[in-house]
Amino acid sequence: MSIIPAGQNIFVIDLEYLVPLEQVEPLIEAHRTFLDKYYASKRFLASGAKVPRSGGVILAVAESRAEVEQLITEDPFHANKIARYSITEFQPRMTAEGLR
Known part of the structure; x- marks a missing residue:
């Protein structure tokens, strides 16, 4: 089974916090629920906090940038x-075995 379906590209979504971490923390659980939804639909491959914690990164798979832009609007951090x-x-032109 391919992790990156034919006709789809990988998207690196880079989040940069605009507020202090004290304002981010109350929305972490809602943000994780958003992430869970797109892991379940196989749109997200990996995610996590940056080091140092100035934001986060999400690796996504989709057919278009427009699709990624639309799903981001559901993130509580965006709202x-x-x-x-x-x-x-x-x-991706080259991938580790099992990704294509």
């Missing part, structure tokens, strides 16, 4: 203006 998002799309 509450907690983070800024940068999206980088790339077409």
Whole structure:
């Protein structure tokens, strides 16, 4: 089974917190619920906090940037203006065994 379906690209979603961590913490559980939804639908491959903790990174799989931009609107961090998002799309040419 392929983790990156044919016709889809990988997207690096880079979150940068716009507020102090004290304002981020109350929304962490809701943010994780958002992540869980897209892990379940196989849209997210990996995610986690940056080091140092200035935001986070999500690796996503999708057919288009527009799809990724739409799903980001569901993130409580986005709805509450907690983070800024940068999206980088790339077409994997080489992958570890099992990814394609």
